[in-house]
Every structure is written in C-alpha cells, then in structure tokens.
Amino acid sequence: MELGGLDLSFILNKPLLKELISVILAVLSSVMVGGVIFSVSGADPLLAYSALITGALIGKHQIAETIVKTTPLLFASLGVALAFKSGLWNVGAEGQIVIGSLVAAWLGFSIMGLPTIIHILLTMIFSFLGGAMWALIPGILKAKANINEVLTTLMMNYIAYWISVYVIYWPLDDPLSYNPQTPHVLPSAMLPTLIPGTRAHAGILLAIVGAILLIIMKKSIFGYEIKVVGANPAAAKSAGINVPKIILTTMVISGGLAALGGMTEVIGRDLCLKLDATLGYGYLAVAIALVGNLNPIGVIFSSLFFGALVNGADVAYRVTRIPAVVAQAVAGLTMLFVLMKGPMLRFILKLLTWLKIGSRSGLS
C-alpha cells in the first residue's frame, strides 16, 4: 500500500471530516457484510445490489417511491435525533408514528366541508399534538421521577400498536373494505402530489421544512441548552438551565415530529390507515438518526439512503428472491457499524500507518 508519505492522523483532529469518513466507512462495511449475507442466502451479491440500486434510483417511478419511503423516515429520525441530542434515548418513535397516523386518519375522513389548506393544517397540528402527548408521558416520568425513558418509550410503542389494531378493526373500520383499514380520507385532507403520475407527495417538503426549523433552532438558546443537557445534565443545572423543562419540551417536539411521519403515510400515501402500515419505521429511525450523526442535514441524507435501501430491497427481492428483510438486516448492520465507528476509524488509521512503516522497511 502506497500512501505517498501521507500522514492520515490529522483526520482525528478535524471533527467534521472525522465524522464523515467514519460514517462512510461504517456504511461501506455494512454493505460488504450485507453482501456476505446475500451470498450465504444463495444470491449473487453484485446482482442483488445492482437490482437494489436500479430499483431505488433509476427511473421516475423508482425515485418517486424512494421519496415516498423517505418521507416518514425523515420525520421520525429528525424527532429521534433531537431527543438523542438532548441525551434522551427516545426509542418510542414507532408508537408516536402510530398515534400520528391514527389522528390523521380520523380527522381526515370525519371533518367535512373544510378548505384543503385548513383541513391539512388542522390534521397536521393535531397529529403533531397526538404524538407530542404520547411522548410527553415518558417525558414527565423521566423529568419528575427519573424513570428510564428507554423502557417507558418502548412500552408505549406496544400500547400504541394495540390501540391502532383495535381502532382499525372496530370503531374506525371501513365498512366498504374487506381489508383491515379505516375509511379513505376526504380529498380536502390529501397532500398534493409532487411528481405527477406517481405516489410521491408533498410530505417530503414538509419534512425538509421540519429539518430546516431544527437547523434554525440550533442557533437558539433552547438549542444550546439541549446540547448542554445532553452532554451533562448535572452541569446543565449549574448553568442555570431548567433541566425538566428542557426534557419535556424536547420530548414534545420529538414525538410530534415522529407523529407527522405517521400522518404523511395516511394523507399522502395510503389515503387511509391500513393495518401495520408503519411497522418498523420507528426502529429504523433510530438507525437513521445515528447514521446521520444526530445532525438535521446528516439525517436528511441518511433518510434518503435508508429510504432507497428499503425501496430497492423490494425490487431486489423480485430479481433475486432474497426476502426484503435482508434490507432490514443491512440497516441493522449499519447501525452496529455506526456505533463502532470511532474505534473502527482509529483502527484503520493505525493499520494504514503500520502498513506504511511495513512497506518502508521492506524497501530498505
């Protein structure tokens, strides 16, 4: 290996570059290990990946579907990233999404005679509030009684899920459909289509607005205080920060954002709430938030990556007969590698330095 006498250790002193390189390394590693999984499952990994890429990105419909898949993931992972940034391990996006989709489905078909803008806005506000309230419960338990939010948010997911099953089968069941789903939302509640002739809807724009708001928020006192609380809650107190207030506010915004992801699935994609429509999104959002380094811009890109992965996996399945869950396995791997990224980068740099010394002594 020839490095041309380049000393790579400077990477460790550039925070942004270090993050970028280590995330890319993590993603590459997971793709490689994923390839091994493909091979073991009896498929040609190159074929599988090329099918995946084609299926996700080549062609108008493919891109549109990737956008559709990305939208709820982006909303949810923005929420997760915000909570993680403040040191709250909110793994409840799954349930918060479900609550958002329930509220959207109900308001979407039940309120008649509203102008489109008003109807959509109203649905947005109440979906947000629904998810916010859902996240507020673990938030209060954390802020007032210091009960571990990982457990409470996780348990809230099960409660939300079974509530949705109940609601879809009974009070809001669509009498005209044989499938378990709610009645279709009214045209006035539907998000406009983004790319004509496809399912891509304006939800993605809303999600990007959400990301921009979070970026602006970083420059606020609140954004600063979130960072401080996330890094060291005990120290935050001595900086005059009202820690319980920060915890509650963060949970509200985090849950609200995730809920909007559920809403877009209802008033953007399916136009009704189907059983299991958002299954697994909330957990995927945790991976996305971590890969995006909890940074709104990073999260936009990692959402796109995972949106494409999930969408492409369906196509790869049709070509290679490898179940789409393999994509989930790759997602899981990515999360593992991202969590290991720091030590991994240091190891690789060490390896490169060692190889360099090795090649030199080999020459002399």
Added chain:
Amino acid sequence: MVNITKRFPGVLANDHIFFELKKGEVHALLGENGAGKTTLMNILYGLYEPDEGEIYVGDKMAQIKSPEDALELGIGMVHQHFMLILPFTVAENIALGLARSLKDVSKEVANLSERYGLKIDPQARISQLSMGERQRVEIIKALYRGGNVLILDEPTSVLTPQETKELFKVLRSMANEGRSVILITHKLREVMEVSDRVTVLRRGRVVATKETVHVNEKELAKMMVGREVRFELARHKTKSDSKILEVEKISALGDDGLAALKDVSFCIFEGEILGVAGISGNGQRELAEVIMGLRKVMAGRILINSKDMTNRSPREVINEGVGYIPENIMMALIPDLSVAENAIFGKQFIAPFITTSFLLIGKNLFLNYEQIDKYAKELVSVYDIKTTSIEVPVSYLSGGNMKRLILARELSRKPKLLIAAYPTSGLDISATEYVRQKLVEQREKGTAILLTSEDLDEILSLSDRIMIMHAGDIMGIIPTEKANVEDIGLMMSGIRRA
C-alpha cells in the same frame, strides 16, 4: 531505579530518571502536578512497566510487573485515593486476599498500630472512620504485607495539620526502625519537616537529589518550577461595610439525605475574601451549592445584595451577578462543545449573547454567535488561554487551560459575588500563582469572594477572614491577622470552637 523512561501518548512522563532510596530514610519526591512523580512510583509499584530502564532492589535487578511482585519485594504503596471496602472492618480489609485467619490478622494489626502509634481499632468499620484514620489503615495494610519500602502519594491532602504532624511522627519512627519511606508531595513545608533527602522532578526529569538539611524552601521552589516564585501577594485594604452575601441560619441535606449544613450563618462584605478552611467533605460543597440555588435550603435565609435569594433557581442567582467556579471542572464545562460555546456556559441567557430572530420578533430566543465569538476571542487573548482556535472542543485544552477558561468566564462578567471552590487544585505552581493573582485583583475591584481550598497556606495568604467548617458546622470565623495554624487545625477537626 536507573534510567527509567516512560512515555504516554504525547507526553514523556519520565525521562531517564535515576532515583535511589537508602535503608532507613524518608525520601521526599517533590514536583508539580504532571512532573512525573506518581508515574515513577507507579512503575516502582508495578502498576506501569517502564519503556526503558532497570530497577534494582539491594544489588539484584528486579522485574516488577505487577503490584504482587512489588509486595513480594517488600514495596507497599498508599494511594491518594484509598482502596478500602467501606462496609468491611479494618481487619477484614487488611486480610483481604490473604490466606490468614481474621483473628491472627486482628492481633497483628493491634501490634503494628501500637508499635508505630497508629491508633486504630481492628474491629471498626471503614465507613465509620475519618479520612485520617482510613489513611492509617492503608499504612498498616502496606506494613502488614511486609513493607520495607512504603510509598505515600500526597498523604497530607486529606489531613488536618494535627493529623499531618502525627503522620510524620509515624514516618520518622518507621525510618528509625530501618524501613524506608518515599513521600510524594508538592508541598515544600512537608519536605523540610520530615524528609532526610529530597529528589526534585520537573517535566519528567530529575532536577536534583539533595540532603534536606542543605536546602531551603526557596531553593526547592526554584528547582521545582524552574524560576523564582513569589509567595507573597501585594494586597491593599479594600473591605467596605456593605454586605454582599448574608447567610442566616441555613440548614441543608447532603446527597446521602443526612444533614450537611447545620445552622450556618455568616456574611461577606464587598471587596472581601472569606476563606473556608476545612477538610473536604465537611459541608463546603453543599454550602456553595446552596448559595448557587443548586441545593435546597431546608431552613434559614440567603440574602444576596440584601435581596432574599433563598431557594431561587440557579438562573436567578446567576442573574443577580454571582459567578461560580465549582470544585469539579466538569460541572462548569462541556468537553464536547467548542471553546466559544463554553465561554457562555451559564451566561447563555444574558445580553449581549442573545438576540431576536426573524421568526419571533421582540423575543430574545436566539444566540448572537457574532458577539459570542468576539467575546470568546477576547477571553482567550486577555486570559492567555492556550488553544488553537475558539472552534475546537474544550476537551482539546489542557486541564490548566480549562480552568483558566472557567476563571475568565466567571470573572469577565464582573461578578458581585464569586464562589470559588478549590480554584487552584490540580494546577501547577505558575497557574496557581496566576489564579491567586486574579482573585486578589477581583477582590480589589469590589467582588465579594467565598474561597474554599484544602491548601491552608492558600487560605492564609488570600483571605481577609477565615471561616472554619467541621461536619457542616461553623467552628469559628477569625480575621487572618489573628489566625494561627494550630487553632485552625483544632477547629478543623472539631475539637475546639473559636
């Protein structure tokens, strides 16, 4: 120890060190923090392996790869942080890991403690013992395991002056019996008081090894720092009659739910330094936290600028013009945030760092990063903080520079009251000098300062009045002119009141 060299990433901790210990001597190892004293002794005790160099015990070269090897050679060490199991008794702690009956151990512990005047009850539980008594247990533990050589790492930092005296008596009697003692310290007075010889380390190198009788404190200080050191600070009378802080009969609980402050009353005047003397853990931290609004007051009142600030939020206290240098710097800095962001830690809601936004007109919800950067640059240059830029995370700074940043931030806001808890702990001599200088300057600008320190000399040289705390109680408040170390020591150990 011959030619000992030890490297850590980025630091040469020990650079070809030669160190010799004679039988029956007390040998002081003197140096500033980071001079490499503890590293050298950890090598001798087998906790680190040297990169280069050899260790000889007697005439034989010794391979010390672990503390077990060291103990086998008769080398014992008492660490700065005690390694005792709190719920166990003294005898149980000493017997730990040895295949001997508790009865035998108890008997021998009683023997040893009598022989050296190390008063201790083998049946007492560690959790009931004072810091001084715990140290005795550690010493007996080391002796029991066959210590011909005893290493003590900064042993006096947890002791009252009286306890220190007793310890030194014990060390002398051990030396007279032919055992050897290595005393790691940065306090010059201790070197003069107890040692036969002294080896001075600076930046990982030996400056000199001298017979203690042939040197004086000034020479030692010069060897240790590498230049002349001023001990005296110029001070002018600045005290006025207006009270900045009044604490009236406050009581508060500690983290363990037990009373940590009992009916504490005192006041600080404008332009006055009130030094708090006491062994750490006697309510000093709780006192600072109560004033800052970080700990609940159960009874009593706190007035700042004659305003009742009892149980107000930290934000309200900060807004009243109170600066805070906590004993743990991690309570005053966030390592992952940049120098600039840390420069406004605890000031993030104060003008000029805040600004309105285009979204919410008229409300100061946003940070003015232009002002913050300007301010951070100013702090870095005025207070001479060594950093490559104000954008790098604070964790890239050295400990001394972190402390400087905290000091800069708290002083630059012109506080009316400054709570300074152990502001010089962990700093080298020149940084310590700098911090003390700044505190005196601030006093002259009229700030009232509550200064906690474990260094009695520091308190004596900086304070206008000295308040002595013991077990959450105030044993007395005396003007510095009338203070003497003996009395303060007795009050620190709760034996006497002023």
